[in-house]
Amino acid sequence: MNYEQVRSVDPAVADALEGEDSRQEGTLAMIASENHVSKAVLEAQGSALTNKYAEGYPGKRYYAGCEYADDIEQLAIDRAKELWGAEHVNVQPHSGTQANQSVYFATLEPGDKILSLDLTHGGHLSHGHPANFVGQFYEVEQYEVDPETGYIDYEGLAEMADEFEPDMIVSGYSAYPREVEWETIQDVADDVGAYHLADIAHITGLVAAGAHRSPVGVADFVTGSTHKTIRAGRGGIVMTSEEHADDIDNAVFPGGQGGPLMHNIAGKAVGFGEALEPEFEEYAQQVVDNAEVLSDTFADHGFEVVSGGTDTHLVLVDLRESHPDLPGGDAEDALAEAGIVLNANTVPGETRSPFNPSGIRAGTPALTTRGFDEEAIAEVGDLIYKVVDNHDDEAVIAEVSERVDELCDEHPLYE
Numbered sequence: 001m002n003y004e005q006v007r008s009v010d011p012a013v014a015d016a017l018e019g020e021d022s023r024q025e026g027t028l029a030m031i032a033s034e035n036h037v038s039k040a041v042l043e044a045q046g047s048a049l050t051n052k053y054a055e056g057y058p059g060k061r062y063y064a065g066c067e068y069a070d071d072i073e074q075l076a077i078d079r080a081k082e083l084w085g086a087e088h089v090n091v092q093p094h095s096g097t098q099a100n101q102s103v104y105f106a107t108l109e110p111g112d113k114i115l116s117l118d119l120t121h122g123g124h125l126s127h128g129h130p131a132n133f134v135g136q137f138y139e140v141e142q143y144e145v146d147p148e149t150g151y152i153d154y155e156g157l158a159e160m161a162d163e164f165e166p167d168m169i170v171s172g173y174s175a176y177p178r179e180v181e182w183e184t185i186q187d188v189a190d191d192v193g194a195y196h197l198a199d200i201a202h203i204t205g206l207v208a209a210g211a212h213r214s215p216v217g218v219a220d221f222v223t224g225s226t227h228k229t230i231r232a233g234r235g236g237i238v239m240t241s242e243e244h245a246d247d248i249d250n251a252v253f254p255g256g257q258g259g260p261l262m263h264n265i266a267g268k269a270v271g272f273g274e275a276l277e278p279e280f281e282e283y284a285q286q287v288v289d290n291a292e293v294l295s296d297t298f299a300d301h302g303f304e305v306v307s308g309g310t311d312t313h314l315v316l317v318d319l320r321e322s323h324p325d326l327p328g329g330d331a332e333d334a335l336a337e338a339g340i341v342l343n344a345n346t347v348p349g350e351t352r353s354p355f356n357p358s359g360i361r362a363g364t365p366a367l368t369t370r371g372f373d374e375e376a377i378a379e380v381g382d383l384i385y386k387v388v389d390n391h392d393d394e395a396v397i398a399e400v401s402e403r404v405d406e407l408c409d410e411h412p413l414y415e
Contacts, residue, residue: 032363150307233267
């Protein structure tokens with residue numbers, strides 16, 4: 001990127017921006033919630049729309065001069081409807097968490113009950129963790145995965161719902177590597193008279209491309225992030241039926257947000273347009289194929305892969321069996337030194353602190369964007385194991401770092 005204008009007024013920021021460009025170009029991004037957007041999306045997000053206030057919705061703004069903002073937001077809405085088959089779409093949430101917030105605010109009262117997956121089992125902060133507003137505003141109980149299989153315990157979920165009588169059940173997860181049985185959870189919600197919120201933040205792109213079954217038309221509400229597997233402008237999205245359309249729109253604005261970030265919505269529109277092209281389906285399937293190869297590679301090296309594999313874009317590894325004295329945070333640090341960027345993660349039955357837990361989580365969306373195929377991903381899996389198994393050997397880390405540099409050169413990010 002050219003930061004000539006930034007450098008002329010703020011060299012310190014220009015230095016940091018150029019440093020970030022170099023970091024992304026020269027490292028392997030394997031944080032499951034990260035991806036690389038196109039130059040077109042970057043350009044849209046850096047556009048003059050950052051100057052425009054557009055409180056309200058297309059055709060119903062509180063300010064004048066919104067004709068082009070209306071055009072862009074409507075494009076984003078229409079393309080999202082086509083991608084996911086939704087009746088109603090709101091593209092204004094600033095993030096996936098604020099998309100979830102809008103659903104809670106539209107349907108629940110403070111003190112109402114939410115049933116969601118435990119964070120250490122693959123859930124998300126915005127599903128009810130006590131440090132988040134959800135855990136502070138609502139009464140939350142949490143279901144778990146089966147400790148033997150690593151799969152969601154749907155029978156246990158149903159039993160908990162019958163006893164707890166929640167007002168909302170949340171599905172969709174941040175570190176669960178298997179396909180979700182949306183219909184099963186919807187049946188449980190129907191049985192206890194609860195709403196069902198499916199949060200597809202991580203798999204938004206996989207669902208759009210048909211690489212993962214869709215909760216749209218099944219769950220009462222579907223939320224997602226627009227910058228992970230979908231590779232669009234950074235932010236969130238809410239999808240629902242016409243029955244709940246007004247409640248959701250009012251909960252987003254004015255209920256939870258002021259003016260929308262129109263430059264981000266422009267990035268969403270461009271990214272959604274890219275996702276409607278046939279090539280995106282190939283990309284999404286490659287993401288899943290690459291994750292499966294990564295999982296198999298880890299298993300071949302003796303890593304304990306949670307649930308025994310993956311159906312999605314991520315692989316979760318429990319290090320306690322193969323490397324009992326190595327916390328996930330220490331593994332993350334060693335890998336980062338070698339140029340492989342992923343994150344430490346809690347695992348089912350976690351026995352360590354969430355700040356330095358027992359597992360690591362690796363995703364394939366960003367590397368797939370760079371053109372990594374199964375063979376290249378398998379080599380990356382080998383490199384990850386090599387670093388983890390020799391995490392305190394500087395010579396090995398330096399050797400892996402050299403190979404990472406070569407892989408980055410072979411798969412340039414922005415040619």
